[in-house]
Amino acid sequence: MTTSTPTILQWQAEVVDQLLAADVSVAAFVPDSRLNGVLTALSGRGVPLRSLTREEECVAYAAGARIAGKRAVVMLQSSGIGNALNALGTLAVPYRLGIPMIVSMRGTLGETNPSQIPIGRATSPMLGSLGIQSFSLRSADDAASMTEAVLNMAYQAGETSAVLLEPELGGQRERR
Amino acid sequence: MRSSSSPNWEDNVNVVEAVQAIVHTYPEATIVSSLGTATSAARHVTGDGPHFYFGAAMGSALAGALGLAEAAPHRQVVAVLGDGDFLMGANSLWSLSACRPTNLLVVVLADGAYSITGGQTISCPLRLAEVGAALEGLSGATADTAEALRAELTSLPQPGLIEARISESVWPGPSPFVDPAEVVRSVRASLATR
Structure with a gap:
């Protein structure tokens, strides 16, 4: 079996540029195809990656880093938001630890797996019900400004918040 | 895999004595305590010291x-977990095995019950000594007495897991429900000054 290095798309490169500009110290993630380019570029530029076993674990890991003053980011697929809700609602939000999340969306435009539809449809409402604002990124033109804005909300205002990577961006998810 | 035990029944240990052993051994450590008995004991023993008390987020x-621990590599970190909480997030042991911070000890207060919800029984033994021995980069031990716990705290390679077997049931006293803002403020101040 061989693995290939993913091509870094423009929007992925711009997300990475903003993460580096914000001095992100570590990325905790659960794997997803659309995130591959971001993770590869981050690692290539010296940001430690932590591939953890479950999404709520990523949130708690990031909480530990944030309480120590470091700038962690969490990356996950939208299906994992369901797994992460307890840690988000009882740790990240009430402790105001300001954890930015980059969420690769499933269950929305063009989804062919019926099992992904309910949580994809509910991702933004579920986050919103916990007071977590999320912002849909559909165009590479908005990647830099939206990522920067969410990182500012997290690291400066202490608001856990999310960029939602929508299918219109492309990025290795289309045929899976 | 190690096991430290005593046949003397007068050596019964409760959660307060277990946390006292931790704090006596590592007075400068930052404790991360799970919801329930662990947080109550840590607050009691340290006089509400600057530690990362979890007010919920079971299993995290x-x-x-x-x-x-990874963000503060020069600080000793001790995770003090109830056995119920530990089991809800036991997958993190594999992450611990992958990351292997050398400044982290995990002490599970194993009383065999979900104390915070009324003492419902935990039906399976933890066997952390065997688990620690089985996972790469980890070490594990079991301690049946406070003296044995102190010995393992100082000698177990890190990252290490200690199953502190609790044989006396007590409620430490302080509420396990904490003010999140105060927890964050005090931990950050502590990490900045020491």
Whole structure:
């Protein structure tokens, strides 16, 4: 079996540029195809990656880093938001630890797996019900400004918040 | 795999004595405590010291301790977990095995019950000594007495897991429900000054 290095798309490169500009110290993630380019570029530029076993674990890991003053980011697929809700609602939000999340969306435009539809449809409402604002990124033109804005909300205002990577961006998810 | 035990029944240990052993051994450590008895005991023993008390997020304290330990590599971190909480996030042991911070000890207060919800029984033994021995990069031990716990705290290679077997049931006293803002403020101040 061989693995290939993913091509870094423009929007992925711009997300990475903003993460580096914000001095992100570590990325905790659960794997997803659309995130591959971001993770590869981050690692290539010296940001430690932590591939953890479950999404709520990523949130708690990031909480530990944030309480120590470091700038962690969490990356996950939208299906994992369901797994992460307890840690988000009882740790990240009430402790105001300001954890930015980059969420690769499933269950929305063009989804062919019926099992992904309910949580994809509910991702933004579920986050919103916990007071977590999320912002849909559909165009590479908005990647830099939206990522920067969410990182500012997290690291400066202490608001856990999310960029939602929508299918219109492309990025290795289309045929899976 | 190690096991330290005593046949003397007068050596019964409760959660307060177990946390006292931790604090006596590592007075400068930052404790990450899970909801319930662990947080109550840590607050009681340290006089509400600057520690990362989890007020909920069951099953997430070990991951929080891992993130803190990696972010503060010069600080000793001790995760003090109830056995119920530990089992809800036991997958984090594999992450601990992958990351291997050398400043993190995990002490599970194993009383065999979900104390915070009324003492319902935990039906399976933890066997952390065997688990620690089985996972790469980890070490594990079991301690049946406070003296044995102190010995393991000082000698077990890190990252290490200690199953502190609790044989006397007590409620430490302080509420396990904490003010999140105060927890964050005090931990950050502590990490900045020491």
